[in-house]
Amino acid sequence: MAGKAKIAIEQLSWNNAKPAPIVLVSGAEGFLADRATQRIREILRDADASLEVSDLDASSYAPGELLTLASPSLFGEPRLIRVSDVEKCNDEFLLEMLDYAESPDTDTTVVLRHGGGVRGKKLLDTLRAGTGGAVEIVCAELKSDNDKFDFAGNEFRIAGRKIAPSALRSLVQAFSGSGSELANACQQLIADADGDISDRTVEDYYGGRIEATAFKVVDSAVAGRLGDALVTLRHALQSGADPVPIVATFASKLRLMAKLYGERRGSGELAGALGAAPWQIDRARKDLSGWSETGLGNAIEVIAQTDANVKGASRDPIYALERMVNVVASYGRR
The missing domain is CATH 1.10.8 (Helicase, Ruva Protein; domain 3)
Known part of the structure; x- marks a missing residue:
């Protein structure tokens, strides 16, 4: 099986974004990408207040737009071209951007926003191989x-x-x-x-x-405070909370507790292995008070059932949520 294309260009975090002839802003975290693009604009504007800023949508690109915007102006002002939706780019944009990357304009910065996916992969691989003097700003999703x-x-x-x-x-x-x-x-x-x-x-x-957060619901339930958990759950739902992430929070909490059951190593040693911060491990250990291995297994099984129910397997996802809270608040006893 073919390996990943070699990355020969500089890769930076969003808060270290800097201009280059071509800047690839990749990753799923949109607000970080916006910050990176804004930082590049500010750096260019500070260097020359006459900066011309233009925007293109790669998904609805019309032939010739890029070259028109990147063409030298009468007074030689520097240019910033921000291109959105590169992950949805049409064939016209892909062909013209690949051609432009072979010889980018020295007074122009082209920022390409690619949110993920396989569309435009040839362009990404070309830039990452070093064509066009590009740099990449990686804006990975904040998951954990x-x-x-x-x-x-x-x-x-x-x-x-x-x-x-x-x-x-x-x-x-x-x-x-x-x-x-x-x-x-x-x-x-x-x-x-x-x-x-x-x-x-x-x-x-x-x-x-x-x-009204899922964390308050799960913390109350894990500690056996059924009334508090149900009240907070209803408050969260009335405030517009989505049931799916609530169930995900329960799953994450109970899985960590299950991994720690009977574990004697210190939180600092376990942090890397479990992908959790030491304070999360310490908190989960305290939460294990009153729980048995069987109870943890039962609770995790009910959480899995609830996950399916809130994603469409049940006509009454709210009942499924409340049943899950009841089971967890009973330390896994059904």
Whole structure:
């Protein structure tokens, strides 16, 4: 089987984005891609205030648009061409961009936004092999809680602000479903909150959101507090929460607890092996109080059934959710 194409160009994180003749902004995390593109625009604008900025949609591209925009202007202003939907590009764009990459204009920066998928692979492979003097900005999706915790912590470090670890955890939990919402929440606290950011600060700003998260539901259920769990679940659903990520949160929590059952190694040693932060491991160990191996197995089985039910296997997904909460709050006893 053929291996992956060799990557010969510089790959950078979104916060280290820089201009180049061609900049490939890849990955599924759209808000990071937007930030990277904005950073490139600001760098170019700071270097020359006469920068001309143009936008193209690769999915509806008309022949000749790229060359027209990249052609030298009468007064020689630098140009930034932002191209969206490269993962949906039509054949005309693909052919003309491949041709342009052989000899890009020295006064033009072309930013290509590719959100993922196989469409445009020939172009990506060509650029990654070194054609056109490209660089790649990798904007991978923030999938794990650990990724989101690190991202949010970095937001405050960059701004020179201090936030208590427990406050940061609460913030991440409240906005775990969306990287862009988490980023906006961080920026709001940085802009509006005075002094160091504490648990109380986060509670004052986002208390209602925190109380209605899947994490609050699962934490109450795992601890055997059925009433609290059901009330929080109903609050979350009334606030528009999607049942699917709620079930996913239960699954993630119970799987980690199952992996830790009987495990004696320290949290620092286990963190890499389990893909969880040490604080998550410590918390999961505390949550194991009252649980048996059989109970964990039963709960995980019910969670799997509920996952299918909320994805269309049942006509009453809310009943399935409440039954799952009942089983988990009973420590896996059915």
